[in-house]
Each structure stands twice: as structure tokens, then as C-alpha cells.
Amino acid sequence: MLKHIRRELIFNQTQLYIFAGYMIIFWIWVDWQDISFRFSLLFLSFVLPLFCAASIQAREERFKAWTLNCSLPTNRKTLILARLVTSWLLIFAALVFGLLFSALFQENPAFLSQFLELKSLLIFLLLSSLFLAFLLPFVIRFGLSGVIIGLVALQILGVITLLLTSMSGNKENILRSFIHSVINAVKFLLNHDPTPAYLLLLLVSAAAINAFNLKFSQFLFLRRDF
Amino acid sequence: MALEINKLRKEYSDFILKDISLKLPSGYIMGLIGPNGSGKTTLIKLILNMTQRKSGEIKIFGMDNLIHEIEIKSRIGFVHEEPHYYSYLKVKEIRSLFSRFYVNWNDDLFYSLCGEFNLPLDRRISALSRGTKMKLSLALALSHNADFLLMDEPTTGLDPVFRRELLRKFTEIIQNENKTVLFSTHITSDLERTADYITYIQKGEILFSCTKDHLFETWGLVKGENEILDHESKKLFEGIRKGPYGFKALTSDKEKLRRAFSGKNILIEKPSLDDIMVLLSRGEINA
Numbered sequence: 001m002l003k004h005i006r007r008e009l010i011f012n013q014t015q016l017y018i019f020a021g022y023m024i025i026f027w028i029w030v031d032w033q034d035i036s037f038r039f040s041l042l043f044l045s046f047v048l049p050l051f052c053a054a055s056i057q058a059r060e061e062r063f064k065a066w067t068l069n070c071s072l073p074t075n076r077k078t079l080i081l082a083r084l085v086t087s088w089l090l091i092f093a094a095l096v097f098g099l100l101f102s103a104l105f106q107e108n109p110a111f112l113s114q115f116l117e118l119k120s121l122l123i124f125l126l127l128s129s130l131f132l133a134f135l136l137p138f139v140i141r142f143g144l145s146g147v148i149i150g151l152v153a154l155q156i157l158g159v160i161t162l163l164l165t166s167m168s169g170n171k172e173n174i175l176r177s178f179i180h181s182v183i184n185a186v187k188f189l190l191n192h193d194p195t196p197a198y199l200l201l202l203l204v205s206a207a208a209i210n211a212f213n214l215k216f217s218q219f220l221f222l223r224r225d226f
Numbered sequence: 227m228a229l230e231i232n233k234l235r236k237e238y239s240d241f242i243l244k245d246i247s248l249k250l251p252s253g254y255i256m257g258l259i260g261p262n263g264s265g266k267t268t269l270i271k272l273i274l275n276m277t278q279r280k281s282g283e284i285k286i287f288g289m290d291n292l293i294h295e296i297e298i299k300s301r302i303g304f305v306h307e308e309p310h311y312y313s314y315l316k317v318k319e320i321r322s323l324f325s326r327f328y329v330n331w332n333d334d335l336f337y338s339l340c341g342e343f344n345l346p347l348d349r350r351i352s353a354l355s356r357g358t359k360m361k362l363s364l365a366l367a368l369s370h371n372a373d374f375l376l377m378d379e380p381t382t383g384l385d386p387v388f389r390r391e392l393l394r395k396f397t398e399i400i401q402n403e404n405k406t407v408l409f410s411t412h413i414t415s416d417l418e419r420t421a422d423y424i425t426y427i428q429k430g431e432i433l434f435s436c437t438k439d440h441l442f443e444t445w446g447l448v449k450g451e452n453e454i455l456d457h458e459s460k461k462l463f464e465g466i467r468k469g470p471y472g473f474k475a476l477t478s479d480k481e482k483l484r485r486a487f488s489g490k491n492i493l494i495e496k497p498s499l500d501d502i503m504v505l506l507s508r509g510e511i512n513a
Contacts, residue, residue, distance in 0.1 A: 003326040011312050021467045064310040073300035135369045136302055225277040 004082030027101040037114040047129035052087035054133035119194040122202035133213035228252040228406035233281030243430040256409040257417035260427035266410040303367030307379035313352035319399035336369035377409035414499035446480035447497035463506035476505040
């Protein structure tokens with residue numbers, strides 16, 4: 001597995017430099033502008049999986065590197081497992097870097113202590129797992145063009161939501177209800193008492209989502225032709 | 227047997243590889259020829275499990291290529307028609323990546339091949355010409371002591387000097403060790419120099435797969451006047467091209483044709499692979 005992780009990191013070194021630069025800017029912004037802990041957690045839960053799934057995949061498509069990877073003495077299941085493991089390594093590396101950065105420069109001491117709570121870390125794990133479980137199979141199935149179309153579709157969805165909201169005079173609509181449900185679900189997760197059962201549930205859910213993600217991504221990747 | 231393919235089928239929306247079968251014994255060079263889009267690359271990709279097959283079986287060194295994928299790939303050296311490496315990596319970084327995947331990787335051999343091919347170790351891939359990339363690809367394929375070299379159009383885009391050098395290298399590999407080579411090409415003169423077996427593929431079907439000697443012994447290029455061709459005699463040819471001054475046709479059985487046309491004014495010559503390709507792909511087939 002180590003040689004696969006090494007391959008991923010070497011193949012994507014330029015992307016990693018860009019990502020590191022982006023993370024530095026993000027944490028400077030968070031620490032200097034006193035951005036809330038909740039926003040930071042949600043933002044990172046989305047951005048880190050997005051980088052790992054979409055950005056690396058985009059490089060692979062650009063250089064047609066899957067052809068090269070699939071000719072190596074390995075199988076496709078291992079390639080996907082390596083991608084998932086590398087994604088999690090990068091996500092945790094980015095998180096650790098951010099927390100160290102905050103420890104040095106954050107003026108609000110509550111920010112760091114909130115982030116370091118087991119509940120917060122497990123919620124971050126769960127949300128990141130959810131996003132990654134959506135993004136990784138999506139990019140494997142639809143590729144870079146699929147990601148671009150998906151992002152454009154989300155923009156259009158956002159515009160439609162705004163239009164519907166203004167046209168209906170702020171009355172409830174399906175999209176708004178959905179977004180509210182998601183927000184409420186995240187609030188519920190964050191406000192729930194950190195009982196051992198709850199923490200265990202978060203951990204098991206994250207593990208189950210990752211297991212599903214791995215199997216589903218492998219299934220999709222096995223069906224691809226290069 | 228290095229390679230054994232049985233009733234292999236692959237279906238795309240606009241192309242079908244139709245239940246093809248072929249065998250390649252260990253220690254020989256097989257050339258795969260055919261027009262563009264005939265299925266050569268698809269076949270090579272299927273061997274490497276880069277493409278999913280519809281049905282059939284591929285055995286390499288007697289092992290199924292899906293069940294023993296890792297073991298088989300560690301014994302295969304693959305050269306792609308368009309080598310895909312991340313352009314910002316250096317030659318030595320590519321070596322470092324590859325070497326960890328192969329148990330039999332030989333660094334000394336790699337550096338010796340780099341010297342032989344004039345490969346600049348510190349140069350980025352983006353700065354290499356297509357020919358140099360192909361040389362790198364070949365050096366990587368040879369450096370893990372592969373038993374089976376699988377190459378898709380390895381000589382395309384190379385200058386004649388290096389092409390000749392590459393073909394000499396193939397022959398050297400075969401002569402020195404018990405290695406097998408399968409390579410596809412459009413340049414039929416390359417095959418006439420090096421190949422032991424020739425496989426011709428067209429529209430997803432193998433029209434013939436035999437030794438080069440057998441091909442040149444039994445196949446013939448027939449020339450004669452258009453008047454001697456009738457509906458029955460046309461059936462003896464694999465492909466015919468008529469011109470204002472006579473016809474040119476291809477037969478897979480010279481002796482049979484000689485008997486059928488005895489007393490008639492025809493000329494039977496040894497065909498070149500170019501003649502075979504042109505007449506099979508562009509001629510009036512089995513008219």
C-alpha cells in the first residue's frame with residue numbers, strides 16, 4: 001500500500017503544492033477574521049474531500065494516467081483503495097496543519113479547544129466521509145467533465161432556489177426545505193450531548209460510509225474502459 | 227504458450243471484436259497488423275485488462291489474465307503508443323515510481339539502457355520528444371526483466387535510425403533469452419525484418435494468424451489480365467484490385483491457384499505485407 005500512496009503523492013505533487021498554498025490562505029483567513037468554528041468545520045468537511053476526489057482525478061484524466069496505472073502490476077481494487085487511503089491521509093494532514101496553525105496564531109482560545117473535542121473531530125470525520133462517498137464515485141463514473149457539469153448544475157440549482165424563494169414571497173419550497181433539513185441535521189449533530197453511545201454511533205457511521213464508498217467506487221472503476 | 231486467446235469478444239456501440247482466438251508460443255515475436263480501427267489496440271488493452279471483455283478467455287503463461295492479474299503484469303513490459311507520464315516528472319522520478327512495483331527491477335539495466343538510448347535522467351517528461359518518450363517507455367518495459375513485451379505501435383513516430391535500432395533490440399532480446407514480443411504496427415517493413423508470426427486483424431476479426439514463413443510460402447500476389455477473371459475464379463482470391471491494365475489479387479493458396487489457372491497467363495509473386503494489407507483492406511474481398 002505504501003508504494004501506491006507514494007505513487008499518488010508523486011503523481012500529484014503539483015496539486016499538493018497548490019492545495020498547501022490554499023490551506024495556508026484559508027487558515028490565515030480563519031484566524032485573522034475570527035471565522036466561527038462551525039463554519040470552519042463545515043467548510044473543511046466539504047473542501048478537503050472535494051480536493052482529494054476531484055482535483056487529483058482531474059490530473060489523472062488530463063495526463064491519461066489511469067492507462068499507466070492500470071498497466072502496473074496491481075489491480076483496480078487496490079488502486080481505488082490507495083486513492084481512498086491517500087485522500088484520508090491528506091485530509092488529516094490538512095486538519096493537523098490547520099490546528100497547529102491555529103494553536104500558534106488564533107487569538108480565540110475556544111476555537112482550538114472546540115475543534116479538538118472528540119465530538120467535533122468525529123462530526124468532521126462523518127461529514128467528510130459523506131462528501132467523499134458522494135464525490136469519489138461521482139468522479140470515477142463521470143470524470144472531470146462530470147464534476148464541472150455537477151458544479152454548474154449546483155449553481156443553477158442555487159439560482160432556482162433564490163428565484164423560487166423570491167417569487168413565492170419567502171414561503172417554503174422543496175429546495176429550501178431540503179437545505180433547511182441539512183442545516184438542521186448538522187445543527188443536531190453539533191448540539192447533541194457527547195454521550196459515549198453518540199460518539200460510537202458517529203464513528204461507526206463514518207466507518208460504514210467509508211466501507212460503502214470503497215466498495216461502490218471499486219465497483220464503478222472495475223467497469224471502466226481505458 | 228506465452229499467450230492464448232480463446233473466443234475473445236468485446237462490444238462497443240460502434241465496434242465489435244468478434245470472438246477472436248490466437249496463440250503465441252514463448253520465445254517468438256508476433257506482429258499485429260491491420261488498418262486503423264481494426265481492433266489492435268483494443269486487443270492489447272484486453273490482454274492488460276484495461277478494458278472489460280464481454281466474453282472469452284485470455285491466458286498468459288497458462289494463467290488467466292483476470293485471476294492472476296498482478297502476477298501476469300509483473301512479467302509483462304508494456305509500451306503504449308502514446309506514453310502517458312505526468313509531464314512535470316523527471317525521468318529519474320518515473321524510474322523511482324516504477325521500480326517499487328516490480329520485484330525483478332534491475333537498476334543497473336535501467337541505467338545501462340538510459341545510456342544506450344541517450345535518455346536524460348534529469349530532464350522533465352514535458353521536455354522530451356515523442357521518440358525519446360518512447361525510448362523511456364521501452365527502457366522501463368525492459369528493466370524489470372519482463373518475459374513478455376507487449377507493445378502498441380512502438381515504432382510510430384520514431385526516426386528511421388532509432389526504429390532500426392529498436393527492431394535490432396527486439397531481435398536481440400529474443401535471441402538472448404526466452405522472451406516473447408507482441409507488437410502492433412502500421413509499418414509492415416518492421417515486421418518483415420523481425421516478426422516470426424503475423425496476425426492480421428480487420429473490422430474486429432482475425433483474418434489470419436500464422437508464421438511469417440508459412441505466410442510467404444503459401445500466399446501469393448497474382449497478376450493477370452482482367453479478361454481471365456470470372457465469377458468462379460474470383461472466389462479463389464482473398465482480395466482483388468482491378469486496374470485498366472489488369473488485376474492484382476491475393477491468394478492464400480498459391481498451388482491451388484496455379485492448378486485452377488493452368489494454361490492461363492498469370493504471374494504469381496511473393497507478396498509483401500504491404501500488398502497483403504492493401505488488398506485485404508481495400509480490395510474487393512471474396513468477390
